[in-house]
Amino acid sequence: MVTEEQLSALDLTLWLGSTERAADFDFSNQSTISRRNQKVLKRFGIDLKRSNTELLVSGELLLLDLERQVHQIARLKHERCLRLQVPFWLQQSPGLVLPKGWKMNSPRADFNCTNPVTLVREHVLDACLATPTQIPDDRDDLFILELHQRPIDLTLLHHTKESQGDLEDRFRWSLENGNLELKLMPFLPTSCCERSQQWFDQLLMISDPSRQDSTDLWPLRHAGESFFIAYLTPEMRAAQPLVNKVYEHFEPYTYTESLIVLAQHTNEPAVVALIESLQQQIGH
CATH class of the missing domain: 1.10.10.10 (Winged helix-like DNA-binding domain superfamily/Winged helix DNA-binding domain)
Incomplete structure (x- = not known):
């Protein structure tokens, strides 16, 4: 038509x-x-x-x-013009090469794909690399391959050269005095930003339980320059421009990178080639 x-x-x-x-x-x-x-x-x-x-x-x-x-x-x-959605942080990994016929989105730090699994189901995308927050509960029609797991660390972001000890002191002071802010990277999908915000809210509640009953959620209690943090994997940290250090006194969350295609297409030679290629390059 x-x-x-x-x-x-x-x-x-x-x-x-x-x-x-x-x-x-x-x-x-x-x-x-x-x-x-x-x-x-x-x-x-x-x-x-x-x-x-x-x-x-x-x-x-x-x-x-x-x-x-x-x-x-x-x-x-x-085996031509096949579309694969790849998040920006993996596109920054050295030497990511796709097999014949496959093409990924251009690497742009200001772009994220909110619902790649929906686009796979609608036959707009032929495959996608998705975050755990993007994978639906109903998945019988999907083939989901876990490629690798990474720690999501509490990451301290800064502009100047400072020692790990100085940064951790500033982080603790900012947390205690209400000058801590969450930095959400533009390449993070909406669902990842929402999850990061949940973790950040929990962190603030733990530091000051009285905030749980506040109707004005966590206003700044001390004027001054804010200290920024983010929840990032090693690949995400490498893909963002600010100098950063991992906060060592934090139990990291676990992040899983998954390849998703429609289950009905898993035996197609082009999909088999993609699976084998990504397992070799990312699956470690």
């Missing part, structure tokens, strides 16, 4: 969040992507709208879904 180029333009726009990024990925231009998008929207009688930070299509989507399935099978069988 629509051409491969037309549907690809819309799906790239949905995945990457803008016609500009879709054009960069497709080696095209924004006007071409927009024109193709409009043809697909008109053909299926659907709308493209932005909800918070996401672009979504609305309307009767059955025919669109069937068309996507046809195009996805063609990508898999011909």
